[in-house]
Amino acid sequence: MNEPIDLRSDTVTRPTDAMRAAMAAAPVGDSQYGEDPSTNELQERCARLLGKEAALWLPSGTMANQVALRVLARPGDEVVTSREAHAGWHETGGAAANAGVQLVEVGQRGLFTAEDFEAAIKPRGLPVFPPTTLVEIENTHNRGGGVVFPQEEAVRICALARERGMASFLDGARLWNAALASGRSEAELAAPFDLVAVAFSKGLGAPGGSLLAGSRALINAADRHRRMLGGAMRQTGIYAAAALHGLDHHRARLADDHRHARLLAEALAGSPAVLIDLATVQTNIVVFHLAPDAPDAATLVARARQRGVLLNAFAARTVRAVTHLDVSADQVQRAAATLRELLG
Ligand SMILES: *Cc1c(COP(=O)(O)O)cnc(C)c1O
Numbered sequence: 001m002n003e004p005i006d007l008r009s010d011t012v013t014r015p016t017d018a019m020r021a022a023m024a025a026a027p028v029g030d031s032q033y034g035e036d037p038s039t040n041e042l043q044e045r046c047a048r049l050l051g052k053e054a055a056l057w058l059p060s061g062t063m064a065n066q067v068a069l070r071v072l073a074r075p076g077d078e079v080v081t082s083r084e085a086h087a088g089w090h091e092t093g094g095a096a097a098n099a100g101v102q103l104v105e106v107g108q109r110g111l112f113t114a115e116d117f118e119a120a121i122k123p124r125g126l127p128v129f130p131p132t133t134l135v136e137i138e139n140t141h142n143r144g145g146g147v148v149f150p151q152e153e154a155v156r157i158c159a160l161a162r163e164r165g166m167a168s169f170l171d172g173a174r175l176w177n178a179a180l181a182s183g184r185s186e187a188e189l190a191a192p193f194d195l196v197a198v199a200f201s202k203g204l205g206a207p208g209g210s211l212l213a214g215s216r217a218l219i220n221a222a223d224r225h226r227r228m229l230g231g232a233m234r235q236t237g238i239y240a241a242a243a244l245h246g247l248d249h250h251r252a253r254l255a256d257d258h259r260h261a262r263l264l265a266e267a268l269a270g271s272p273a274v275l276i277d278l279a280t281v282q283t284n285i286v287v288f289h290l291a292p293d294a295p296d297a298a299t300l301v302a303r304a305r306q307r308g309v310l311l312n313a314f315a316a317r318t319v320r321a322v323t324h325l326d327v328s329a330d331q332v333q334r335a336a337a338t339l340r341e342l343l344g
Contacts, residue, residue: 005331006310007264010174010257010284010324013205019245026241030234031057038237042244046211049247050196051187054219057240059231061173061210062091064197066098067225069134071218072167072195075100077133080120082110084143086171087136098229102130109280110144114156121164135161138171139178139189143314145277146261146285146322148178151189158192168192173199173210177283180254194218200239203254203284204246205325209239250325257284260323260332267336273343284324290317294343303342309335 006012015023029035039057047055058064065087073079079095081087083105087095095101106116122129135157139149158168170193172178172186179186190196195214200206212222226232265281265288268274273294280287290297297313304311312320323332 002308004305004308004310005327005335007321007323007327007332007335008310008312010202010322013325015205015207015242016325018249019205019242022241022245023238026237028235028237031236032232032234036235036237036240038240038244042240043211045244045247046198047213049186050190050198050213051185052190052196052213052215054216055211055213056219056222056226057236057243058210058212058226059208059233059236059239061086061171061197061199061201062094063226063229063231064199064210064212065091065171066094066229067222067231068136068169068171068195068197068212069095069099069101070225070228071221072169073099073101073134076130077101078104078122078130079134079136080104080106080117080132081136082107082112082138082141082144084110084141085136085138086142086173087138089143101134104132110138110141110147111149111153112157113153114160117157118160121166132166134167134169136169136171137193138173140174140181140283140285142174142285143287143320145280145287145320146174146177146283147280148181148282151182151184154189155192167194169194170196172196174202174283176251177203177254177258180251181258181283195222200243200246203257203324204243204250206239206242206246209236209243211243253325254284256329257323257325258282260284260327260329261286261321263329264321264323264332264336267333267340271340271343284322286321286323287314288319288321290319290343292317300339300342304339307338307342309338
């Protein structure tokens with residue numbers, strides 16, 4: 001049987017031969033002593049790329065988010081996020097357990113406005129209310145279907161945060177996709193925020209690793225919290241080399257993933273069993289819903305698996321498909337045909 005067409009996530013990619021060669025050849029040292037040349041190169045390069053003073057490599061995006069929350073908020077604080085933010089839905093309660101914060105979701109489908117944010121800010125000076133001290137934006141938004149956060153709105157939201165003495169954080173696990181889709185640089189997208197997280201293990205195809213970027217003072221604080229959470233590692237240059245390779249060779253090709261997601265979404269939109277807003281298909285993620293008389297998400301995912309197409313059930317009638325380095329246009333077309341057939 002052919003290998004399955006794996007559309008569960010862009011994290012399922014395996015390092016290419018060229019990426020493995022770069023990893024094998026990477027100069028390494030003990031990164032806890034600041035002596036890993038490949039990690040240092042990655043951090044310096046990403047700080048420049050993101051327009052920030054300093055950057056810190058971390059083993060995962062979840063840890064990057066947890067560290068950011070610990071650096072920018074205190075236990076008992078309230079953090080305003082988008083609906084269904086990764087920090088609230090995919091980190092198994094880490095925001096509460098590791099940073100002691102409570103999340104308040106605002107807006108629609110991963111996006112919100114400065115007015116939505118302002119309305120959610122708890123008044124200060126009354127002892128009953130938790131202080132709202134941080135706003136977090138996710139760009140692109142995973143559960144929102146890979147939508148790009150409108151930059152004018154991000155600028156307004158971060159300006160309001162600053163005016164009110166609050167911090168701002170950008171979960172940019174897929175900022176590379178947002179930059180490509182919006183035609184704005186990563187530095188421009190990150191500019192309004194105090195801290196930004198990016199991932200190397202999604203569209204860039206590395207086997208792991210994320211990074212936080214911000215001012216030197218915030219990155220020094222992040223370094224301490226990374227250690228406290230057990231994320232200070234040693235010869236991380238093996239991972240950094242994979243990330244550098246991904247930046248050099250897999251960033252521009254994200255355009256292919258975006259085109260493939262569009263192909264899939266348009267094919268699915270032709271089925272009466274599928275409810276999908278094509279306007280949300282802006283990058284490499286396709287989130288679609290199943291009509292009331294169609295099979296539910298678990299059933300469709302199980303049937304698709306038998307036919308060699310892997311997807312994720314996101315809710316009872318919601319399914320996610322993600323395009324990436326390891327799926328071709330031909331495979332995406334075959335996956336679309338299989339799904340159309342299964343949906344009748
Ligand atoms: C994947 C993801 C993360 C977490 O990254 P991991 O490396 O899987 O822990 C954080 N935020 C968003 C938006 C993501 O999609």
